Amino acid sequence: xxxxxxxxxxxxxxxxxxxxxxxxxxxxxxxxxxxxxxxxxxxxxxxxxxxxxxxxxxxxxxxxxxxxxxxxxxxxxxxxxxxxxxxxxxxxxxxxxxxxxxxxxxxxxxxxxxxxxxxxxxxxxxxxxxxxxxxxxxxxxxxxxxxxxxxxxxxxxxxxxxxxxxxxxxxxxxxxxxxxxxxxxxxxxxxxxxxxxxxxxxxxxxxxxxxxxxxxxxxxxxxxxxxxxxxxxxxxxxxxxxxxxxxxxxxxxxxxxxxxxxxxxxxxxxxxxxxxxxxxxxxxxxxxxxxxxxxxxxxxxxxxxxxxxxxxxxxxxxxxxxxxxxxxxxxxxxxxxxxxxxxxxxxxxxxxxxxxxx
Amino acid sequence: xxxxxxxxxxxxxxxxxxxxxxxxxxxxxxxxxxxxxxxxxxxxxxxxxxxxxxxxxxxxxxxxxxxxxxxxxxxxxxxxxxxxxxxxxxxxxxxxxxxxxxxxxxxxxxxxxxxxxxxxxxxxxxxxxxxxxxxxxxxxxxxxxxxxxxxxxxxxxxxxxxxxxxxxxxxxxxxxxxxxxxxxxxxxxxxxxxxxxxxxxxxxxxxxxxxxxxxxxxxxxxxxxxxxxxxxxxxxxxxxxxxxxxxxxxxxxxxxxxxxxxxxxxxxxxxxxxxxxxxxxxxxxxxxx
Numbered sequence: 001x002x003x004x005x006x007x008x009x010x011x012x013x014x015x016x017x018x019x020x021x022x023x024x025x026x027x028x029x030x031x032x033x034x035x036x037x038x039x040x041x042x043x044x045x046x047x048x049x050x051x052x053x054x055x056x057x058x059x060x061x062x063x064x065x066x067x068x069x070x071x072x073x074x075x076x077x078x079x080x081x082x083x084x085x086x087x088x089x090x091x092x093x094x095x096x097x098x099x100x101x102x103x104x105x106x107x108x109x110x111x112x113x114x115x116x117x118x119x120x121x122x123x124x125x126x127x128x129x130x131x132x133x134x135x136x137x138x139x140x141x142x143x144x145x146x147x148x149x150x151x152x153x154x155x156x157x158x159x160x161x162x163x164x165x166x167x168x169x170x171x172x173x174x175x176x177x178x179x180x181x182x183x184x185x186x187x188x189x190x191x192x193x194x195x196x197x198x199x200x201x202x203x204x205x206x207x208x209x210x211x212x213x214x215x216x217x218x219x220x221x222x223x224x225x226x227x228x229x230x231x232x233x234x235x236x237x238x239x240x241x242x243x244x245x246x247x248x249x250x251x252x253x254x255x256x257x258x259x260x261x262x263x264x265x266x267x268x269x270x271x272x273x274x275x276x277x278x279x280x281x282x283x284x285x286x287x288x289x290x291x292x293x294x295x296x297x298x299x300x301x302x303x304x305x306x307x308x309x310x311x312x313x314x315x316x317x318x319x320x321x322x323x324x325x326x327x328x329x330x331x332x333x334x335x336x337x338x339x340x341x342x343x344x345x346x347x348x349x350x351x352x353x354x355x356x357x358x
Numbered sequence: 359x360x361x362x363x364x365x366x367x368x369x370x371x372x373x374x375x376x377x378x379x380x381x382x383x384x385x386x387x388x389x390x391x392x393x394x395x396x397x398x399x400x401x402x403x404x405x406x407x408x409x410x411x412x413x414x415x416x417x418x419x420x421x422x423x424x425x426x427x428x429x430x431x432x433x434x435x436x437x438x439x440x441x442x443x444x445x446x447x448x449x450x451x452x453x454x455x456x457x458x459x460x461x462x463x464x465x466x467x468x469x470x471x472x473x474x475x476x477x478x479x480x481x482x483x484x485x486x487x488x489x490x491x492x493x494x495x496x497x498x499x500x501x502x503x504x505x506x507x508x509x510x511x512x513x514x515x516x517x518x519x520x521x522x523x524x525x526x527x528x529x530x531x532x533x534x535x536x537x538x539x540x541x542x543x544x545x546x547x548x549x550x551x552x553x554x555x556x557x558x559x560x561x562x563x564x565x566x567x568x569x570x571x572x573x574x575x576x577x578x579x580x581x582x583x584x585x586x587x588x589x590x591x592x593x594x595x596x597x598x599x600x601x602x603x604x605x606x607x608x609x610x611x612x613x614x615x616x617x618x619x620x621x622x623x624x625x626x627x628x629x630x631x632x633x634x635x636x637x638x639x640x641x642x643x644x645x646x647x
Contacts, residue, residue, distance in 0.1 A: 064450075070450050070453070116628075116631070116632050120631055122449055122450075123386075123392045123449060123453065123590070124586070124590075124631060126392075126450075126453060127392075127582050127586065127627070127631075128627070128628060128631050130579065130582070131582075131583070131624035131627045131628050132624075132628070134579070134621065134624050135621050135624050135625065135628075138617050138620055138621045141617065142616070142617040251579075255457055255461075258454060258457075262454055303465065305461045305464065305465060306461055306462055306464070306465025306466070306468075306469075307465075308458075308461055309457075309458040309459065309460070309461025309462040309465065310458070310461075310462055311458075312454060312455075312457070312458035312461070313440065313455055313458040313459065313462070316444075316447075316451050316454055316455050316458070317440070317443055317455075320447070320451060
């Protein structure tokens with residue numbers, strides 16, 4: 001067990017709290033940097049995919065986990081980012097300009113969407129974002145001059161540092177760098193006044209307003225940031241798939257992202273990584289499982305979404321704090337080994353919670 | 359004449375939306391949870407009816423009755439097993455739970471009945487009423503009449519029976535209802551049972567129009583528009599909202615360029631939320647600080 005005696009504020013907001021963290025995160029970084037030299041192309045591709053999921057997950061986590069606004073339409077931001085990037089590349093923009101531009105465009109759309117969305121509460125917001133994402137899907141299908149409609153849009157191959165992005169190694173490093181930068185941005189954001197305001201808005205809007213937080217501004221900025229991160233992930237996703245079609249960004253994708261933040265653990269950035277690993281590798285896990293199962297069950301149509309749903313329900317019922325919460329419990333159990341109390345993580349039950357009075 | 363034809367098919371489509379919205383509203387009013395699986399309950403109801411009517415070859419009335427009983431039990435089981443544990447959790451968790459439930463129901467239906475579309479043997483389908491240029495399919499008439507009958511039944515139930523009034527009390531103020539001795543938990547089970555039954559009725563009525571397949575529940579999402587237009591807390595509002603959405607969808611399909619028909623419901627939904635961010639007949643009050 002380690003106690004950190006804090007005497008200064010700088011200590012409190014330090015990203016790496018102690019040497020142990022430096023060691024373990026350093027080791028993780030080293031392993032990730034060396035991975036391309038030991039891993040198979042296929043697994044490298046899967047890892048890049050996990051990174052892309054993680055970036056989108058950071059976006060949704062900022063909104064849902066830290067600001068308390070539920071979005072059922074994040075697939076729309078993913079698709080806006082992907083299409084904007086592919087379109088700009090096709091117009092001859094260089095990659096280094098097109099990627100930030102796509103991110104900014106998506107953030108802008110997010111900010112604009114946020115303005116009417118701000119006044120909605122809870123369920124209404126979730127349904128409105130759902131409607132928004134379906135409308136975006138239709139717009140993408142019918143705006144053929146930009147998106148290619150249902151024929152789809154080919155993403156141009158790009159050279160990065162003299163190596164094509166189709167090479168798994170180059171793409172892996174690009175995704176790794178992006179996810180690390182995105183993570184650092186998010187971490188910094190969360191210890192800034194804006195991040196603290198977001199958490200305050202999540203915990204109690206009334207209390208937040210009372211201490212002088214501008215609710216509308218905080219929510220709008222959170223929306224824009226969230227959309228920006230997700231758009232960035234979309235732009236990378238465009239390179240991974242190489243071909244964009246409207247069917248790739250449906251409601252199911254939005255729900256997958258929500259699954260990611262819930263399974264990972266709402267309100268923690270560790271949770272994003274856990275969730276991204278989980279959601280990114282689950283299809284592979286199911287594919288492996290199919291071989292082990294009797295053919296009758298293995299060939300079942302819709303097995304994968306069914307398992308997704310089942311996992312979601314099990315987590316919500318038994319571990320609402322997600323994988324990260326579980327990890328923390330295990331850590332605490334080991335820390336306090338003989339003295340661990342069974343009731344240490346007992347959930348407090350509230351019986352009446354209403355949205356009708358805010 | 360063309361417009362009248364459109365109006366009638368719009369009303370019949372709108373009735374289906376209205377019925378699904380009715381399920382949303384019932385559950386939301388009582389438990390403040392939004393049931394994203396309502397469309398999938400409709401799908402399940404249609405498949406259960408298919409089992410009784412097509413596979414077991416039961417007579418129509420008995421088959422329908424058996425379907426309703428089975429679906430009521432399904433509703434109760436879902437509430438007891440899953441949703442009851444969600445009391446007191448944030449609304450977001452319950453919403454995610456019902457989304458997961460929808461996935462499971464779809465996978466279940468795909469496994470048991472297969473994913474190819476099927477049609478229901480229904481005496482409601484196939485007939486045609488024609489007068490002049492106007493041609494109305496009997497399935498559309500059945501939808502409209504069925505919805506009207508169901509609404510009347512529900513109205514009488516909530517207005518005159520003890521259970522119905524207890525249900526109203528529980529949805530207005532859960533705690534106060536508890537204090538006066540209403541078994542709120544049992545009421546919640548009953549609300550889910552009624553919602554599932556309404557979904558099953560909608561499923562049986564809509565089966566002749568759209569084929570039965572595991573993904574058919576997705577159009578339940580459009581019923582959100584109906585529920586929101588009608589205000590998420592009002593039962594007659596849900597039906598009115600359904601009619602508004604159904605009719606405007608038909609006319610948008612004729613008069614607007616392609617693509618608009620599919621989005622009409624969502625555009626209406628967003629417009630209503632822009633004007634009244636808390637729904638049309640809001641039950642939300644803002645606490646003054």
